[in-house]
Amino acid sequence: MTGMPLSLHGFPLRKSVQEISVNGDEPSPEFHGFPLVLLIFLHQFQSPLLILAIGQGISNSFLNKVRGVAKQFFQLPQEEKQKEVLHEYSIKLKQLVDLLFKAMAKSLAFEENSFSDQFGDNPPHSDRSWITVLLQDEQVEGLQFVKDEKWITVPVIPHALVVNLGDQMLIMSNGIFKSPVHRVVTNTDKLRISVAMFNEVEPEKEIGPVEGLIDENR
Ligand SMILES: O=C(O)CCC(=O)C(=O)O
Numbered sequence: 001m002t003g004m005p006l007s008l009h010g011f012p013l014r015k016s017v018q019e020i021s022v023n024g025d026e027p028s029p030e031f032h033g034f035p036l037v038l039l040i041f042l043h044q045f046q047s048p049l050l051i052l053a054i055g056q057g058i059s060n061s062f063l064n065k066v067r068g069v070a071k072q073f074f075q076l077p078q079e080e081k082q083k084e085v086l087h088e089y090s091i092k093l094k095q096l097v098d099l100l101f102k103a104m105a106k107s108l109a110f111e112e113n114s115f116s117d118q119f120g121d122n123p124p125h126s127d128r129s130w131i132t133v134l135l136q137d138e139q140v141e142g143l144q145f146v147k148d149e150k151w152i153t154v155p156v157i158p159h160a161l162v163v164n165l166g167d168q169m170l171i172m173s174n175g176i177f178k179s180p181v182h183r184v185v186t187n188t189d190k191l192r193i194s195v196a197m198f199n200e201v202e203p204e205k206e207i208g209p210v211e212g213l214i215d216e217n218r
């Protein structure tokens, strides 16, 4: 197993991500002990990459501990007052922004929902980071990304980390590694908590394509 080559052109998976997800299976034994298993959704080189990293050496129980801490943080009783205020503030801001988009559409003589129809609560975007690592909720899905002009829901695999390239990587690789467009579809029935780590270049630092990746074509 350890000699298995990693390839961007698809990983020799016995089961598809969907199968593992639907059945809630552990990854098959040949993946055990392998430092990093990358289930590559979009495995065509030079297309946007979104990776589910399992068997990455972080135990499932530790990942659950992180989720637990995140949940506790949002449930802290002494935070109740601040939470109410922030919740109210976010609702008011949402109304303000909705109004603004409607006014902007109308100012161009478009139907008022022309802009706002195109996004939900977490509008389609690519991350500005160079790489984002996301611990999804262990039960509630919601993250979607674009593939072939369709929205694909990222399956919930409790022990997987979602690894997502951002725009800074797109710039540094001169467009070779693209940042996938994604969104989160919210769910009014179930609480969904995700823990994201955005790895970003320092704000003052100017970045550009790595020299060897610039030629007359790109
Ligand atoms: O909640 C998620 O799964 C992802 C959120 C996201 O895309 C972001 O914060 O940039």
Ligand SMILES: [Fe+2]
Binding pocket: 125, 126, 127, 182
């Ligand atoms: Fe994002």
